[in-house]
Amino acid sequence: MTINIILLIAMTIATLWTVMGRSLLKATLGLAVTSVVISVLMFRLDSPMAAVFELSVCAGLITIIFVSAISLVKPLTHKEAIVVSKDRMKRFRYLPLLVILFGVIAGFFGIPNDFKPIYVALANDVRTVLWSLRQFDMFGQIVIIIAGALGVVVLFREKEKR
Template identity: 25%
Template sequence: MDSLIDVVLFAFLIVVALAVARGRDLFAGAMLFGMFSLLSAGLFLIMDAADVAFTEAAVGAGVSTVLLVAALSLIGTEERARRRSNFLPLAIVVVTGASLIWGTFDLPPFGDPANPPNHHVVPRYLEKSGEEIGIPNVVASVLASYRGFDTFGEVVVIFAAGVGVMLLLGGRKRHRQRKERGL
């Protein structure tokens, strides 16, 4: 049953990706990207990564679609016709994709308990989280406590992203007002 859902989700993923690549309407493209994220969230959920799926659905399908549409309201929704040939980009994409697929042959099998990540620190987290942290969701105790420093880094990255966007886009109005006043 799971594999059937996998096949359906991946088929939709490929269809959506092709539609994004072929379409000229950027607004439709933004909406399709939202669908792509939602389908990815479904795949993560199938792999029992509920926290990741939740984040993907909220950020990928929700907020980033809104940001894309907000950007489109500034630049227009029609893609400019390209004049150059598509051969070089196609070759680069094919070579990169082929090497990525070749790389997956070296990955350990999916979900195998003998995989290296399942032997390093994970057993300790799973055994000790209950008595050391005392909360039922081990993902939360890993993210917030065992790996708290990583999460701190993530929060600082988000803060830095906000500062960067505000520096690039935020100060526009004041600048114009100053110009109007002749400064």
């Protein structure tokens, strides 16, 4: 449990760095670090398949998507960056306080002492669950991927030359 707490603290620091950091690129890297820490936690919580997905997709693919999007957007000038940075620090000054407050409230009062989780008898192999019990989810995933591909085609379409 001690290692889990250390990992959770690392995750929180990476998240705060992501949210409060000045540079958009560094924020993206912070998000990737958060994903890596979460995937390690998933490995430790007996969920290796989800951890592999989190590591490869969230820490890898999504980071690449964000970095490509950032590289296509014009960066701020030095003066603009200073103004934006000051403004950001002003707007995010309450966040550390809120993080501590909500963390303590959720930790002490989030789960009642007499809470009983519902145990459902199901197959515990992820492949069996995914391919046999939740086939409709797979269908939904395929539809969403096709919709996403079509969305990308529409959004990145070159304007017609007149």
